[in-house]
Amino acid sequence: MLIKKPSDIPSSEITPKSTYLDRRRFMTGLGVAGAALLAGPRLLELAEPVPVLAATKLPGLKTTIRTDEKQTPYKDITSYNNFYEYGVNKDDPAREAWRLKPSPWTVSVEGYVKKPRKYAVEDIMKMASLEERIYRHRCVEGWSMVIPWVGYSLSEFIKQVEPASKAKYVEFVTLNDPGQMPGVRSAVLDWPYVEGLRMDEAMHPLALLCFGLYGETLPNQNGAPIRVVLPWKYGFKSCKSIVKIRFVDYEPRTAWNKAAPHEYGFYSNVNPNVDHPRWSQKTERRIDGSGFFASIKKRDTQMFNGYSEVAGLYSGMDLRKYY
Amino acid sequence: MRRITILKTVLFLASLGPLVRLLWRGVHGTLGANPIEFITRSTGEWILVFLMATLAITPLRKLTGVSELVRFRRMLGLFAFFYGCLHLTTYVWLDQNFNFAGMVPDVYKRPFITAGFTGFVLMLPLALTSTRGWIARLGGKRWQALHRLIYLSALAGVIHFVWLVKRVTIRPQTYAAIFAMLMLSRLLLWLVPLLRARVAGPPSTASATAD
Numbered sequence: 311m312l313i314k315k316p317s318d319i320p321s322s323e324i325t326p327k328s329t330y331l332d333r334r335r336f337m338t339g340l341g342v343a344g345a346a347l348l349a350g351p352r353l354l355e356l357a358e359p360v361p362v363l364a365a366t367k368l369p370g371l372k373t374t375i376r377t378d379e380k381q382t383p384y385k386d387i388t389s390y391n392n393f394y395e396y397g398v399n400k401d402d403p404a405r406e407a408w409r410l411k412p413s414p415w416t417v418s419v420e421g422y423v424k425k426p427r428k429y430a431v432e433d434i435m436k437m438a439s440l441e442e443r444i445y446r447h448r449c450v451e452g453w454s455m456v457i458p459w460v461g462y463s464l465s466e467f468i469k470q471v472e473p474a475s476k477a478k479y480v481e482f483v484t485l486n487d488p489g490q491m492p493g494v495r496s497a498v499l500d501w502p503y504v505e506g507l508r509m510d511e512a513m514h515p516l517a518l519l520c521f522g523l524y525g526e527t528l529p530n531q532n533g534a535p536i537r538v539v540l541p542w543k544y545g546f547k548s549c550k551s552i553v554k555i556r557f558v559d560y561e562p563r564t565a566w567n568k569a570a571p572h573e574y575g576f577y578s579n580v581n582p583n584v585d586h587p588r589w590s591q592k593t594e595r596r597i598d599g600s601g602f603f604a605s606i607k608k609r610d611t612q613m614f615n616g617y618s619e620v621a622g623l624y625s626g627m628d629l630r631k632y633y
Numbered sequence: 634m635r636r637i638t639i640l641k642t643v644l645f646l647a648s649l650g651p652l653v654r655l656l657w658r659g660v661h662g663t664l665g666a667n668p669i670e671f672i673t674r675s676t677g678e679w680i681l682v683f684l685m686a687t688l689a690i691t692p693l694r695k696l697t698g699v700s701e702l703v704r705f706r707r708m709l710g711l712f713a714f715f716y717g718c719l720h721l722t723t724y725v726w727l728d729q730n731f732n733f734a735g736m737v738p739d740v741y742k743r744p745f746i747t748a749g750f751t752g753f754v755l756m757l758p759l760a761l762t763s764t765r766g767w768i769a770r771l772g773g774k775r776w777q778a779l780h781r782l783i784y785l786s787a788l789a790g791v792i793h794f795v796w797l798v799k800r801v802t803i804r805p806q807t808y809a810a811i812f813a814m815l816m817l818s819r820l821l822l823w824l825v826p827l828l829r830a831r832v833a834g835p836p837s838t839a840s841a842t843a844d
Contacts, residue, residue, distance in 0.1 A: 390666035398802045453667055498800045569800060586745050588796070590735065597666050602659065605669060606730050
């Protein structure tokens with residue numbers, strides 16, 4: 311009997327990943343449709359998320375910023391997402407994100423900048439050395455995670471594209487393609503998703519240009535292949551799957567601010583003293599895999615999510631007015 | 634007779650399904666990353682399903698002429714109340730951890746919680762007076778009038794869902810549409826015979842005066 315070593319198998323015999331994910335998806339779809347016919351409206355929840363596309367390892371990472379708090383399991387970070395481009399339910403992104411093609415990917419740099427052009431994401435990744443940063447992540451909905459992100463300071467990138475002095479704000483734009491992101495077919499938000507930062511916020515060393523988590527490239531549902539992470543702001547300020555970065559002289563009109571200005575301000579700093587109109591922001595529920603009964607106890611939310619080093623950016627500002 | 638008993642048993646067991654499913658998933662640890670949110674959402678949505686099913690009985694009965702349908706109404710209504718109790722318990726215990734100092738301001742400061750709480754409170758007298766004894770004590774007419782509170786309770790429930798979500802999406806819209814249809818069907822069922830009577834009216838009144 312001939313036992314083949316992996317290297318003996320011609321690549322033509324290996325099922326491409328996209329094909330087997332398609333198959334899996336088809337079978338899941340059949341099962342779900344059958345179950346949904348049999349009973350009830352919540353049955354769609356039964357669909358377990360399709361496994362994420364195997365990510366590429368990012369070796370040799372140094373952890374530069376850490377917290378001792380318990381890290382959120384990879385499974386929870388990748389199966390519980392707000393990413394309305396894939397759908398409004400938390401499990402939609404994990405189920406739908408297989409449609410995204412994160413490679414090839416280019417980011418268009420525009421506006422008041424000395425080097426406006428399209429950059430391949432691989433080239434952006436090489437602009438500075440990647441590091442691991444374990445950040446707290448606080449969602450405006452009152453839950454939080456601890457996530458080991460991979461990337462480098464956004465300021466490193468900004469310095470290399472050389473913004474002109476007229477650039478006062480940075481605007482980030484998410485991909486808007488109904489073929490890859492079925493959620494954008496419904497008008498829940500004014501697509502594409504736009505977020506923005508004041509230039510000094512963008513230049514703060516904590517602002518991370520992010521390419522991975524848990525030592526691997528980003529899963530699609532977490533914003534592959536390139537996103538920003540702003541640990542002192544609510545999660546929705548962090549633009550995912552970025553296709554455009556513009557340097558502008560006006561405050562960008564951001565997606566959530568346009569949708570509900572009294573609920574989502576431009577700054578959206580984590581602030582236990584300013585409630586969301588529909589829920590208090592004083593406490594948060596940590597998602598860290600500690601189990602059901604542990605998650606009943608909420609923890610107090612800290613100003614700027616505990617990253618007090620950013621306070622200087624807002625000195626003299628009334629954070630109730632500029633929420 | 635026996636058929637109704639069997640159907641009632643089946644309906645009872647099926648109505649326990651959502652609870653069994655939550656317990657099953659809880660035991661197997663498949664309630665997702667945020668189990669408490671999952672339980673809150675699930676029990677909340679089942680209240681709406683049972684309220685809508687309860688409200689559908691009367692129009693269905695009138696449209697199909699199957700008068701036995703009314704024998705399932707009380708059970709459906711009580712299951713709405715049952716899931717209401719679970720939903721409230723989830724909020725008070727699992728979500729707020731009995732922190733009444735935090736909950737009391739929540740109920741009056743946050744319109745969606747006010748609406749949800751109102752919906753629950755309105756279900757209380759209906760559940761309490763759901764027995765035969767109470768129908769007899771109140772008398773059919775007064776009992777029926779009291780039980781029209783279900784319209785307000787369901788309305789409050791739908792508003793609770795619409796106000797809770799960050800953006801009004803397909804799910805809350807669906808319940809709002811079903812509720813609107815059920816109320817509209819009542820209006821039509823009440824209005825159509827009235828209009829018919831008016832059209833057919835003059836000759837019958839003429840004959841009445843002739844007698």
